[in-house]
Amino acid sequence: MYAPYDYDTLQSTLQPRDAKSLLTPNPTQRTTLIVAGCYIIGIAILWYVPFLNWIIYPFKLLTVGFHEGSHAIAGVLTCARIHSIELDPDEGGATRMSGGIPLITLPAGYLGSSFIGACLIACGFDTDASKVASLVMAAFFIITLWWARRNLVTWLLILGMVGLIVLFWFVKGSIALRYFVLFIGVMSCMYVLWDVIDDTISRKVNTSDAAVFAEICGCCPSQIWGVIWLIIAFVFFAAGVLVGLVAFKQSEEQQAQDAKHFLPVPGSSGALQIAPGLAYLLAPACAAIASYF
Structure with missing residues (x-):
């Protein structure tokens, strides 16, 4: 026979954790x-010092790559045909x-x-x-290279970033990788916050995403849309920190x-166990890319 539950004890152990904790x-x-x-202070200083x-x-170029890649992914999701991605x-x-759908693809870059x-x-x-984030970034890089395969700057940038990821994966049990991903x-x-302010609020750039978006909507100037996107970007920033603290x-x-x-x-024992399977999975993809080029 099963012993009866002590519901008082069970209830005390299932109390939800309060927001403060x-x-x-x-x-x-x-x-x-x-x-x-420190990253925020360092980036702010390095941004303007000759x-x-x-x-x-x-890393500025990398964030531009995120911007353009987000445009392209939003385009694919709205049935657009992507011709190319270029970084200069x-x-x-x-x-x-x-x-x-321009109303989706235009703000997708910043957001x-x-x-x-x-x-x-x-x-x-x-x-x-x-x-996991590094692997997702690697997939994002491959997708971006598919559309930017004729752009040398994109190739050099992505190969350099992949090299850093591999390097930091080895340092101190991948602790260095964590701080690199955080950076x-x-x-x-x-970069998004600075770019939105610079392009749409402090000065109006006629060719910016917000300017084109405002022209299509016809209801608000680009500065208003810039403020809206800036608020959303701040919310994302804060949400990233909060999720990290909670999770x-x-x-x-x-x-x-x-x-x-x-x-x-x-190189570790665990890695040696999964290496053959990983190589088996990656070989067809590598062969397909090599045959395309």
Whole structure:
């Protein structure tokens, strides 16, 4: 016979955690928040200092790639035909498409890249989540290269970023990868905020996404749409931090132990066990890409 449940004890163990305990950072999360704050200050300084701004130049181009890739993905989802994606050394970009729904594809650049940044910030609180985010970024890079395969700048940028991801995957049980993912997330969100303010609020750029969007809508000037998109980008930024605080409460030691068993560092015993299967899965895709070019 089964013993009867002690419902009083069961109820006490199932009490929902209050918001304060969920949002109060533990020591590992406080370190992550401090690092993110240092990233914000460092990026803000490097943004305008001559010569030093070259340090973050590749990451500016990467965020432009997120912007243009978001345009393209929104175009595909609205049945557009994507002709090409281009990134240029002047930190500009262009996505050429035909068809689709402009009311969706135009804001997708700013909002999509800010959403990507927020997701990366959330994943930057946890090592295993950062590994998953790296694989998702790699898939995003492959999709972007499919449309930008004739653009040398895009190739060099993506190959460089993939190299950094592989490098940081090896450092200290992939802890360095977590901070790298966090940096890219902060950089992406900050670039969106700066770009929206610069293009639509502080000065009006006639060829900006907001200007074209305002012309199609015909109801509000581009500055109004810029403010709306800016608010949404801030919400995404804050949401990324909150999700990271709520979802990833493990200490750094716990994350290090978990990382040994989840997508382990290449060369470890766990990695050697999954390597043959991974190679078997990747071989057809690599062959298809190589045959296309």
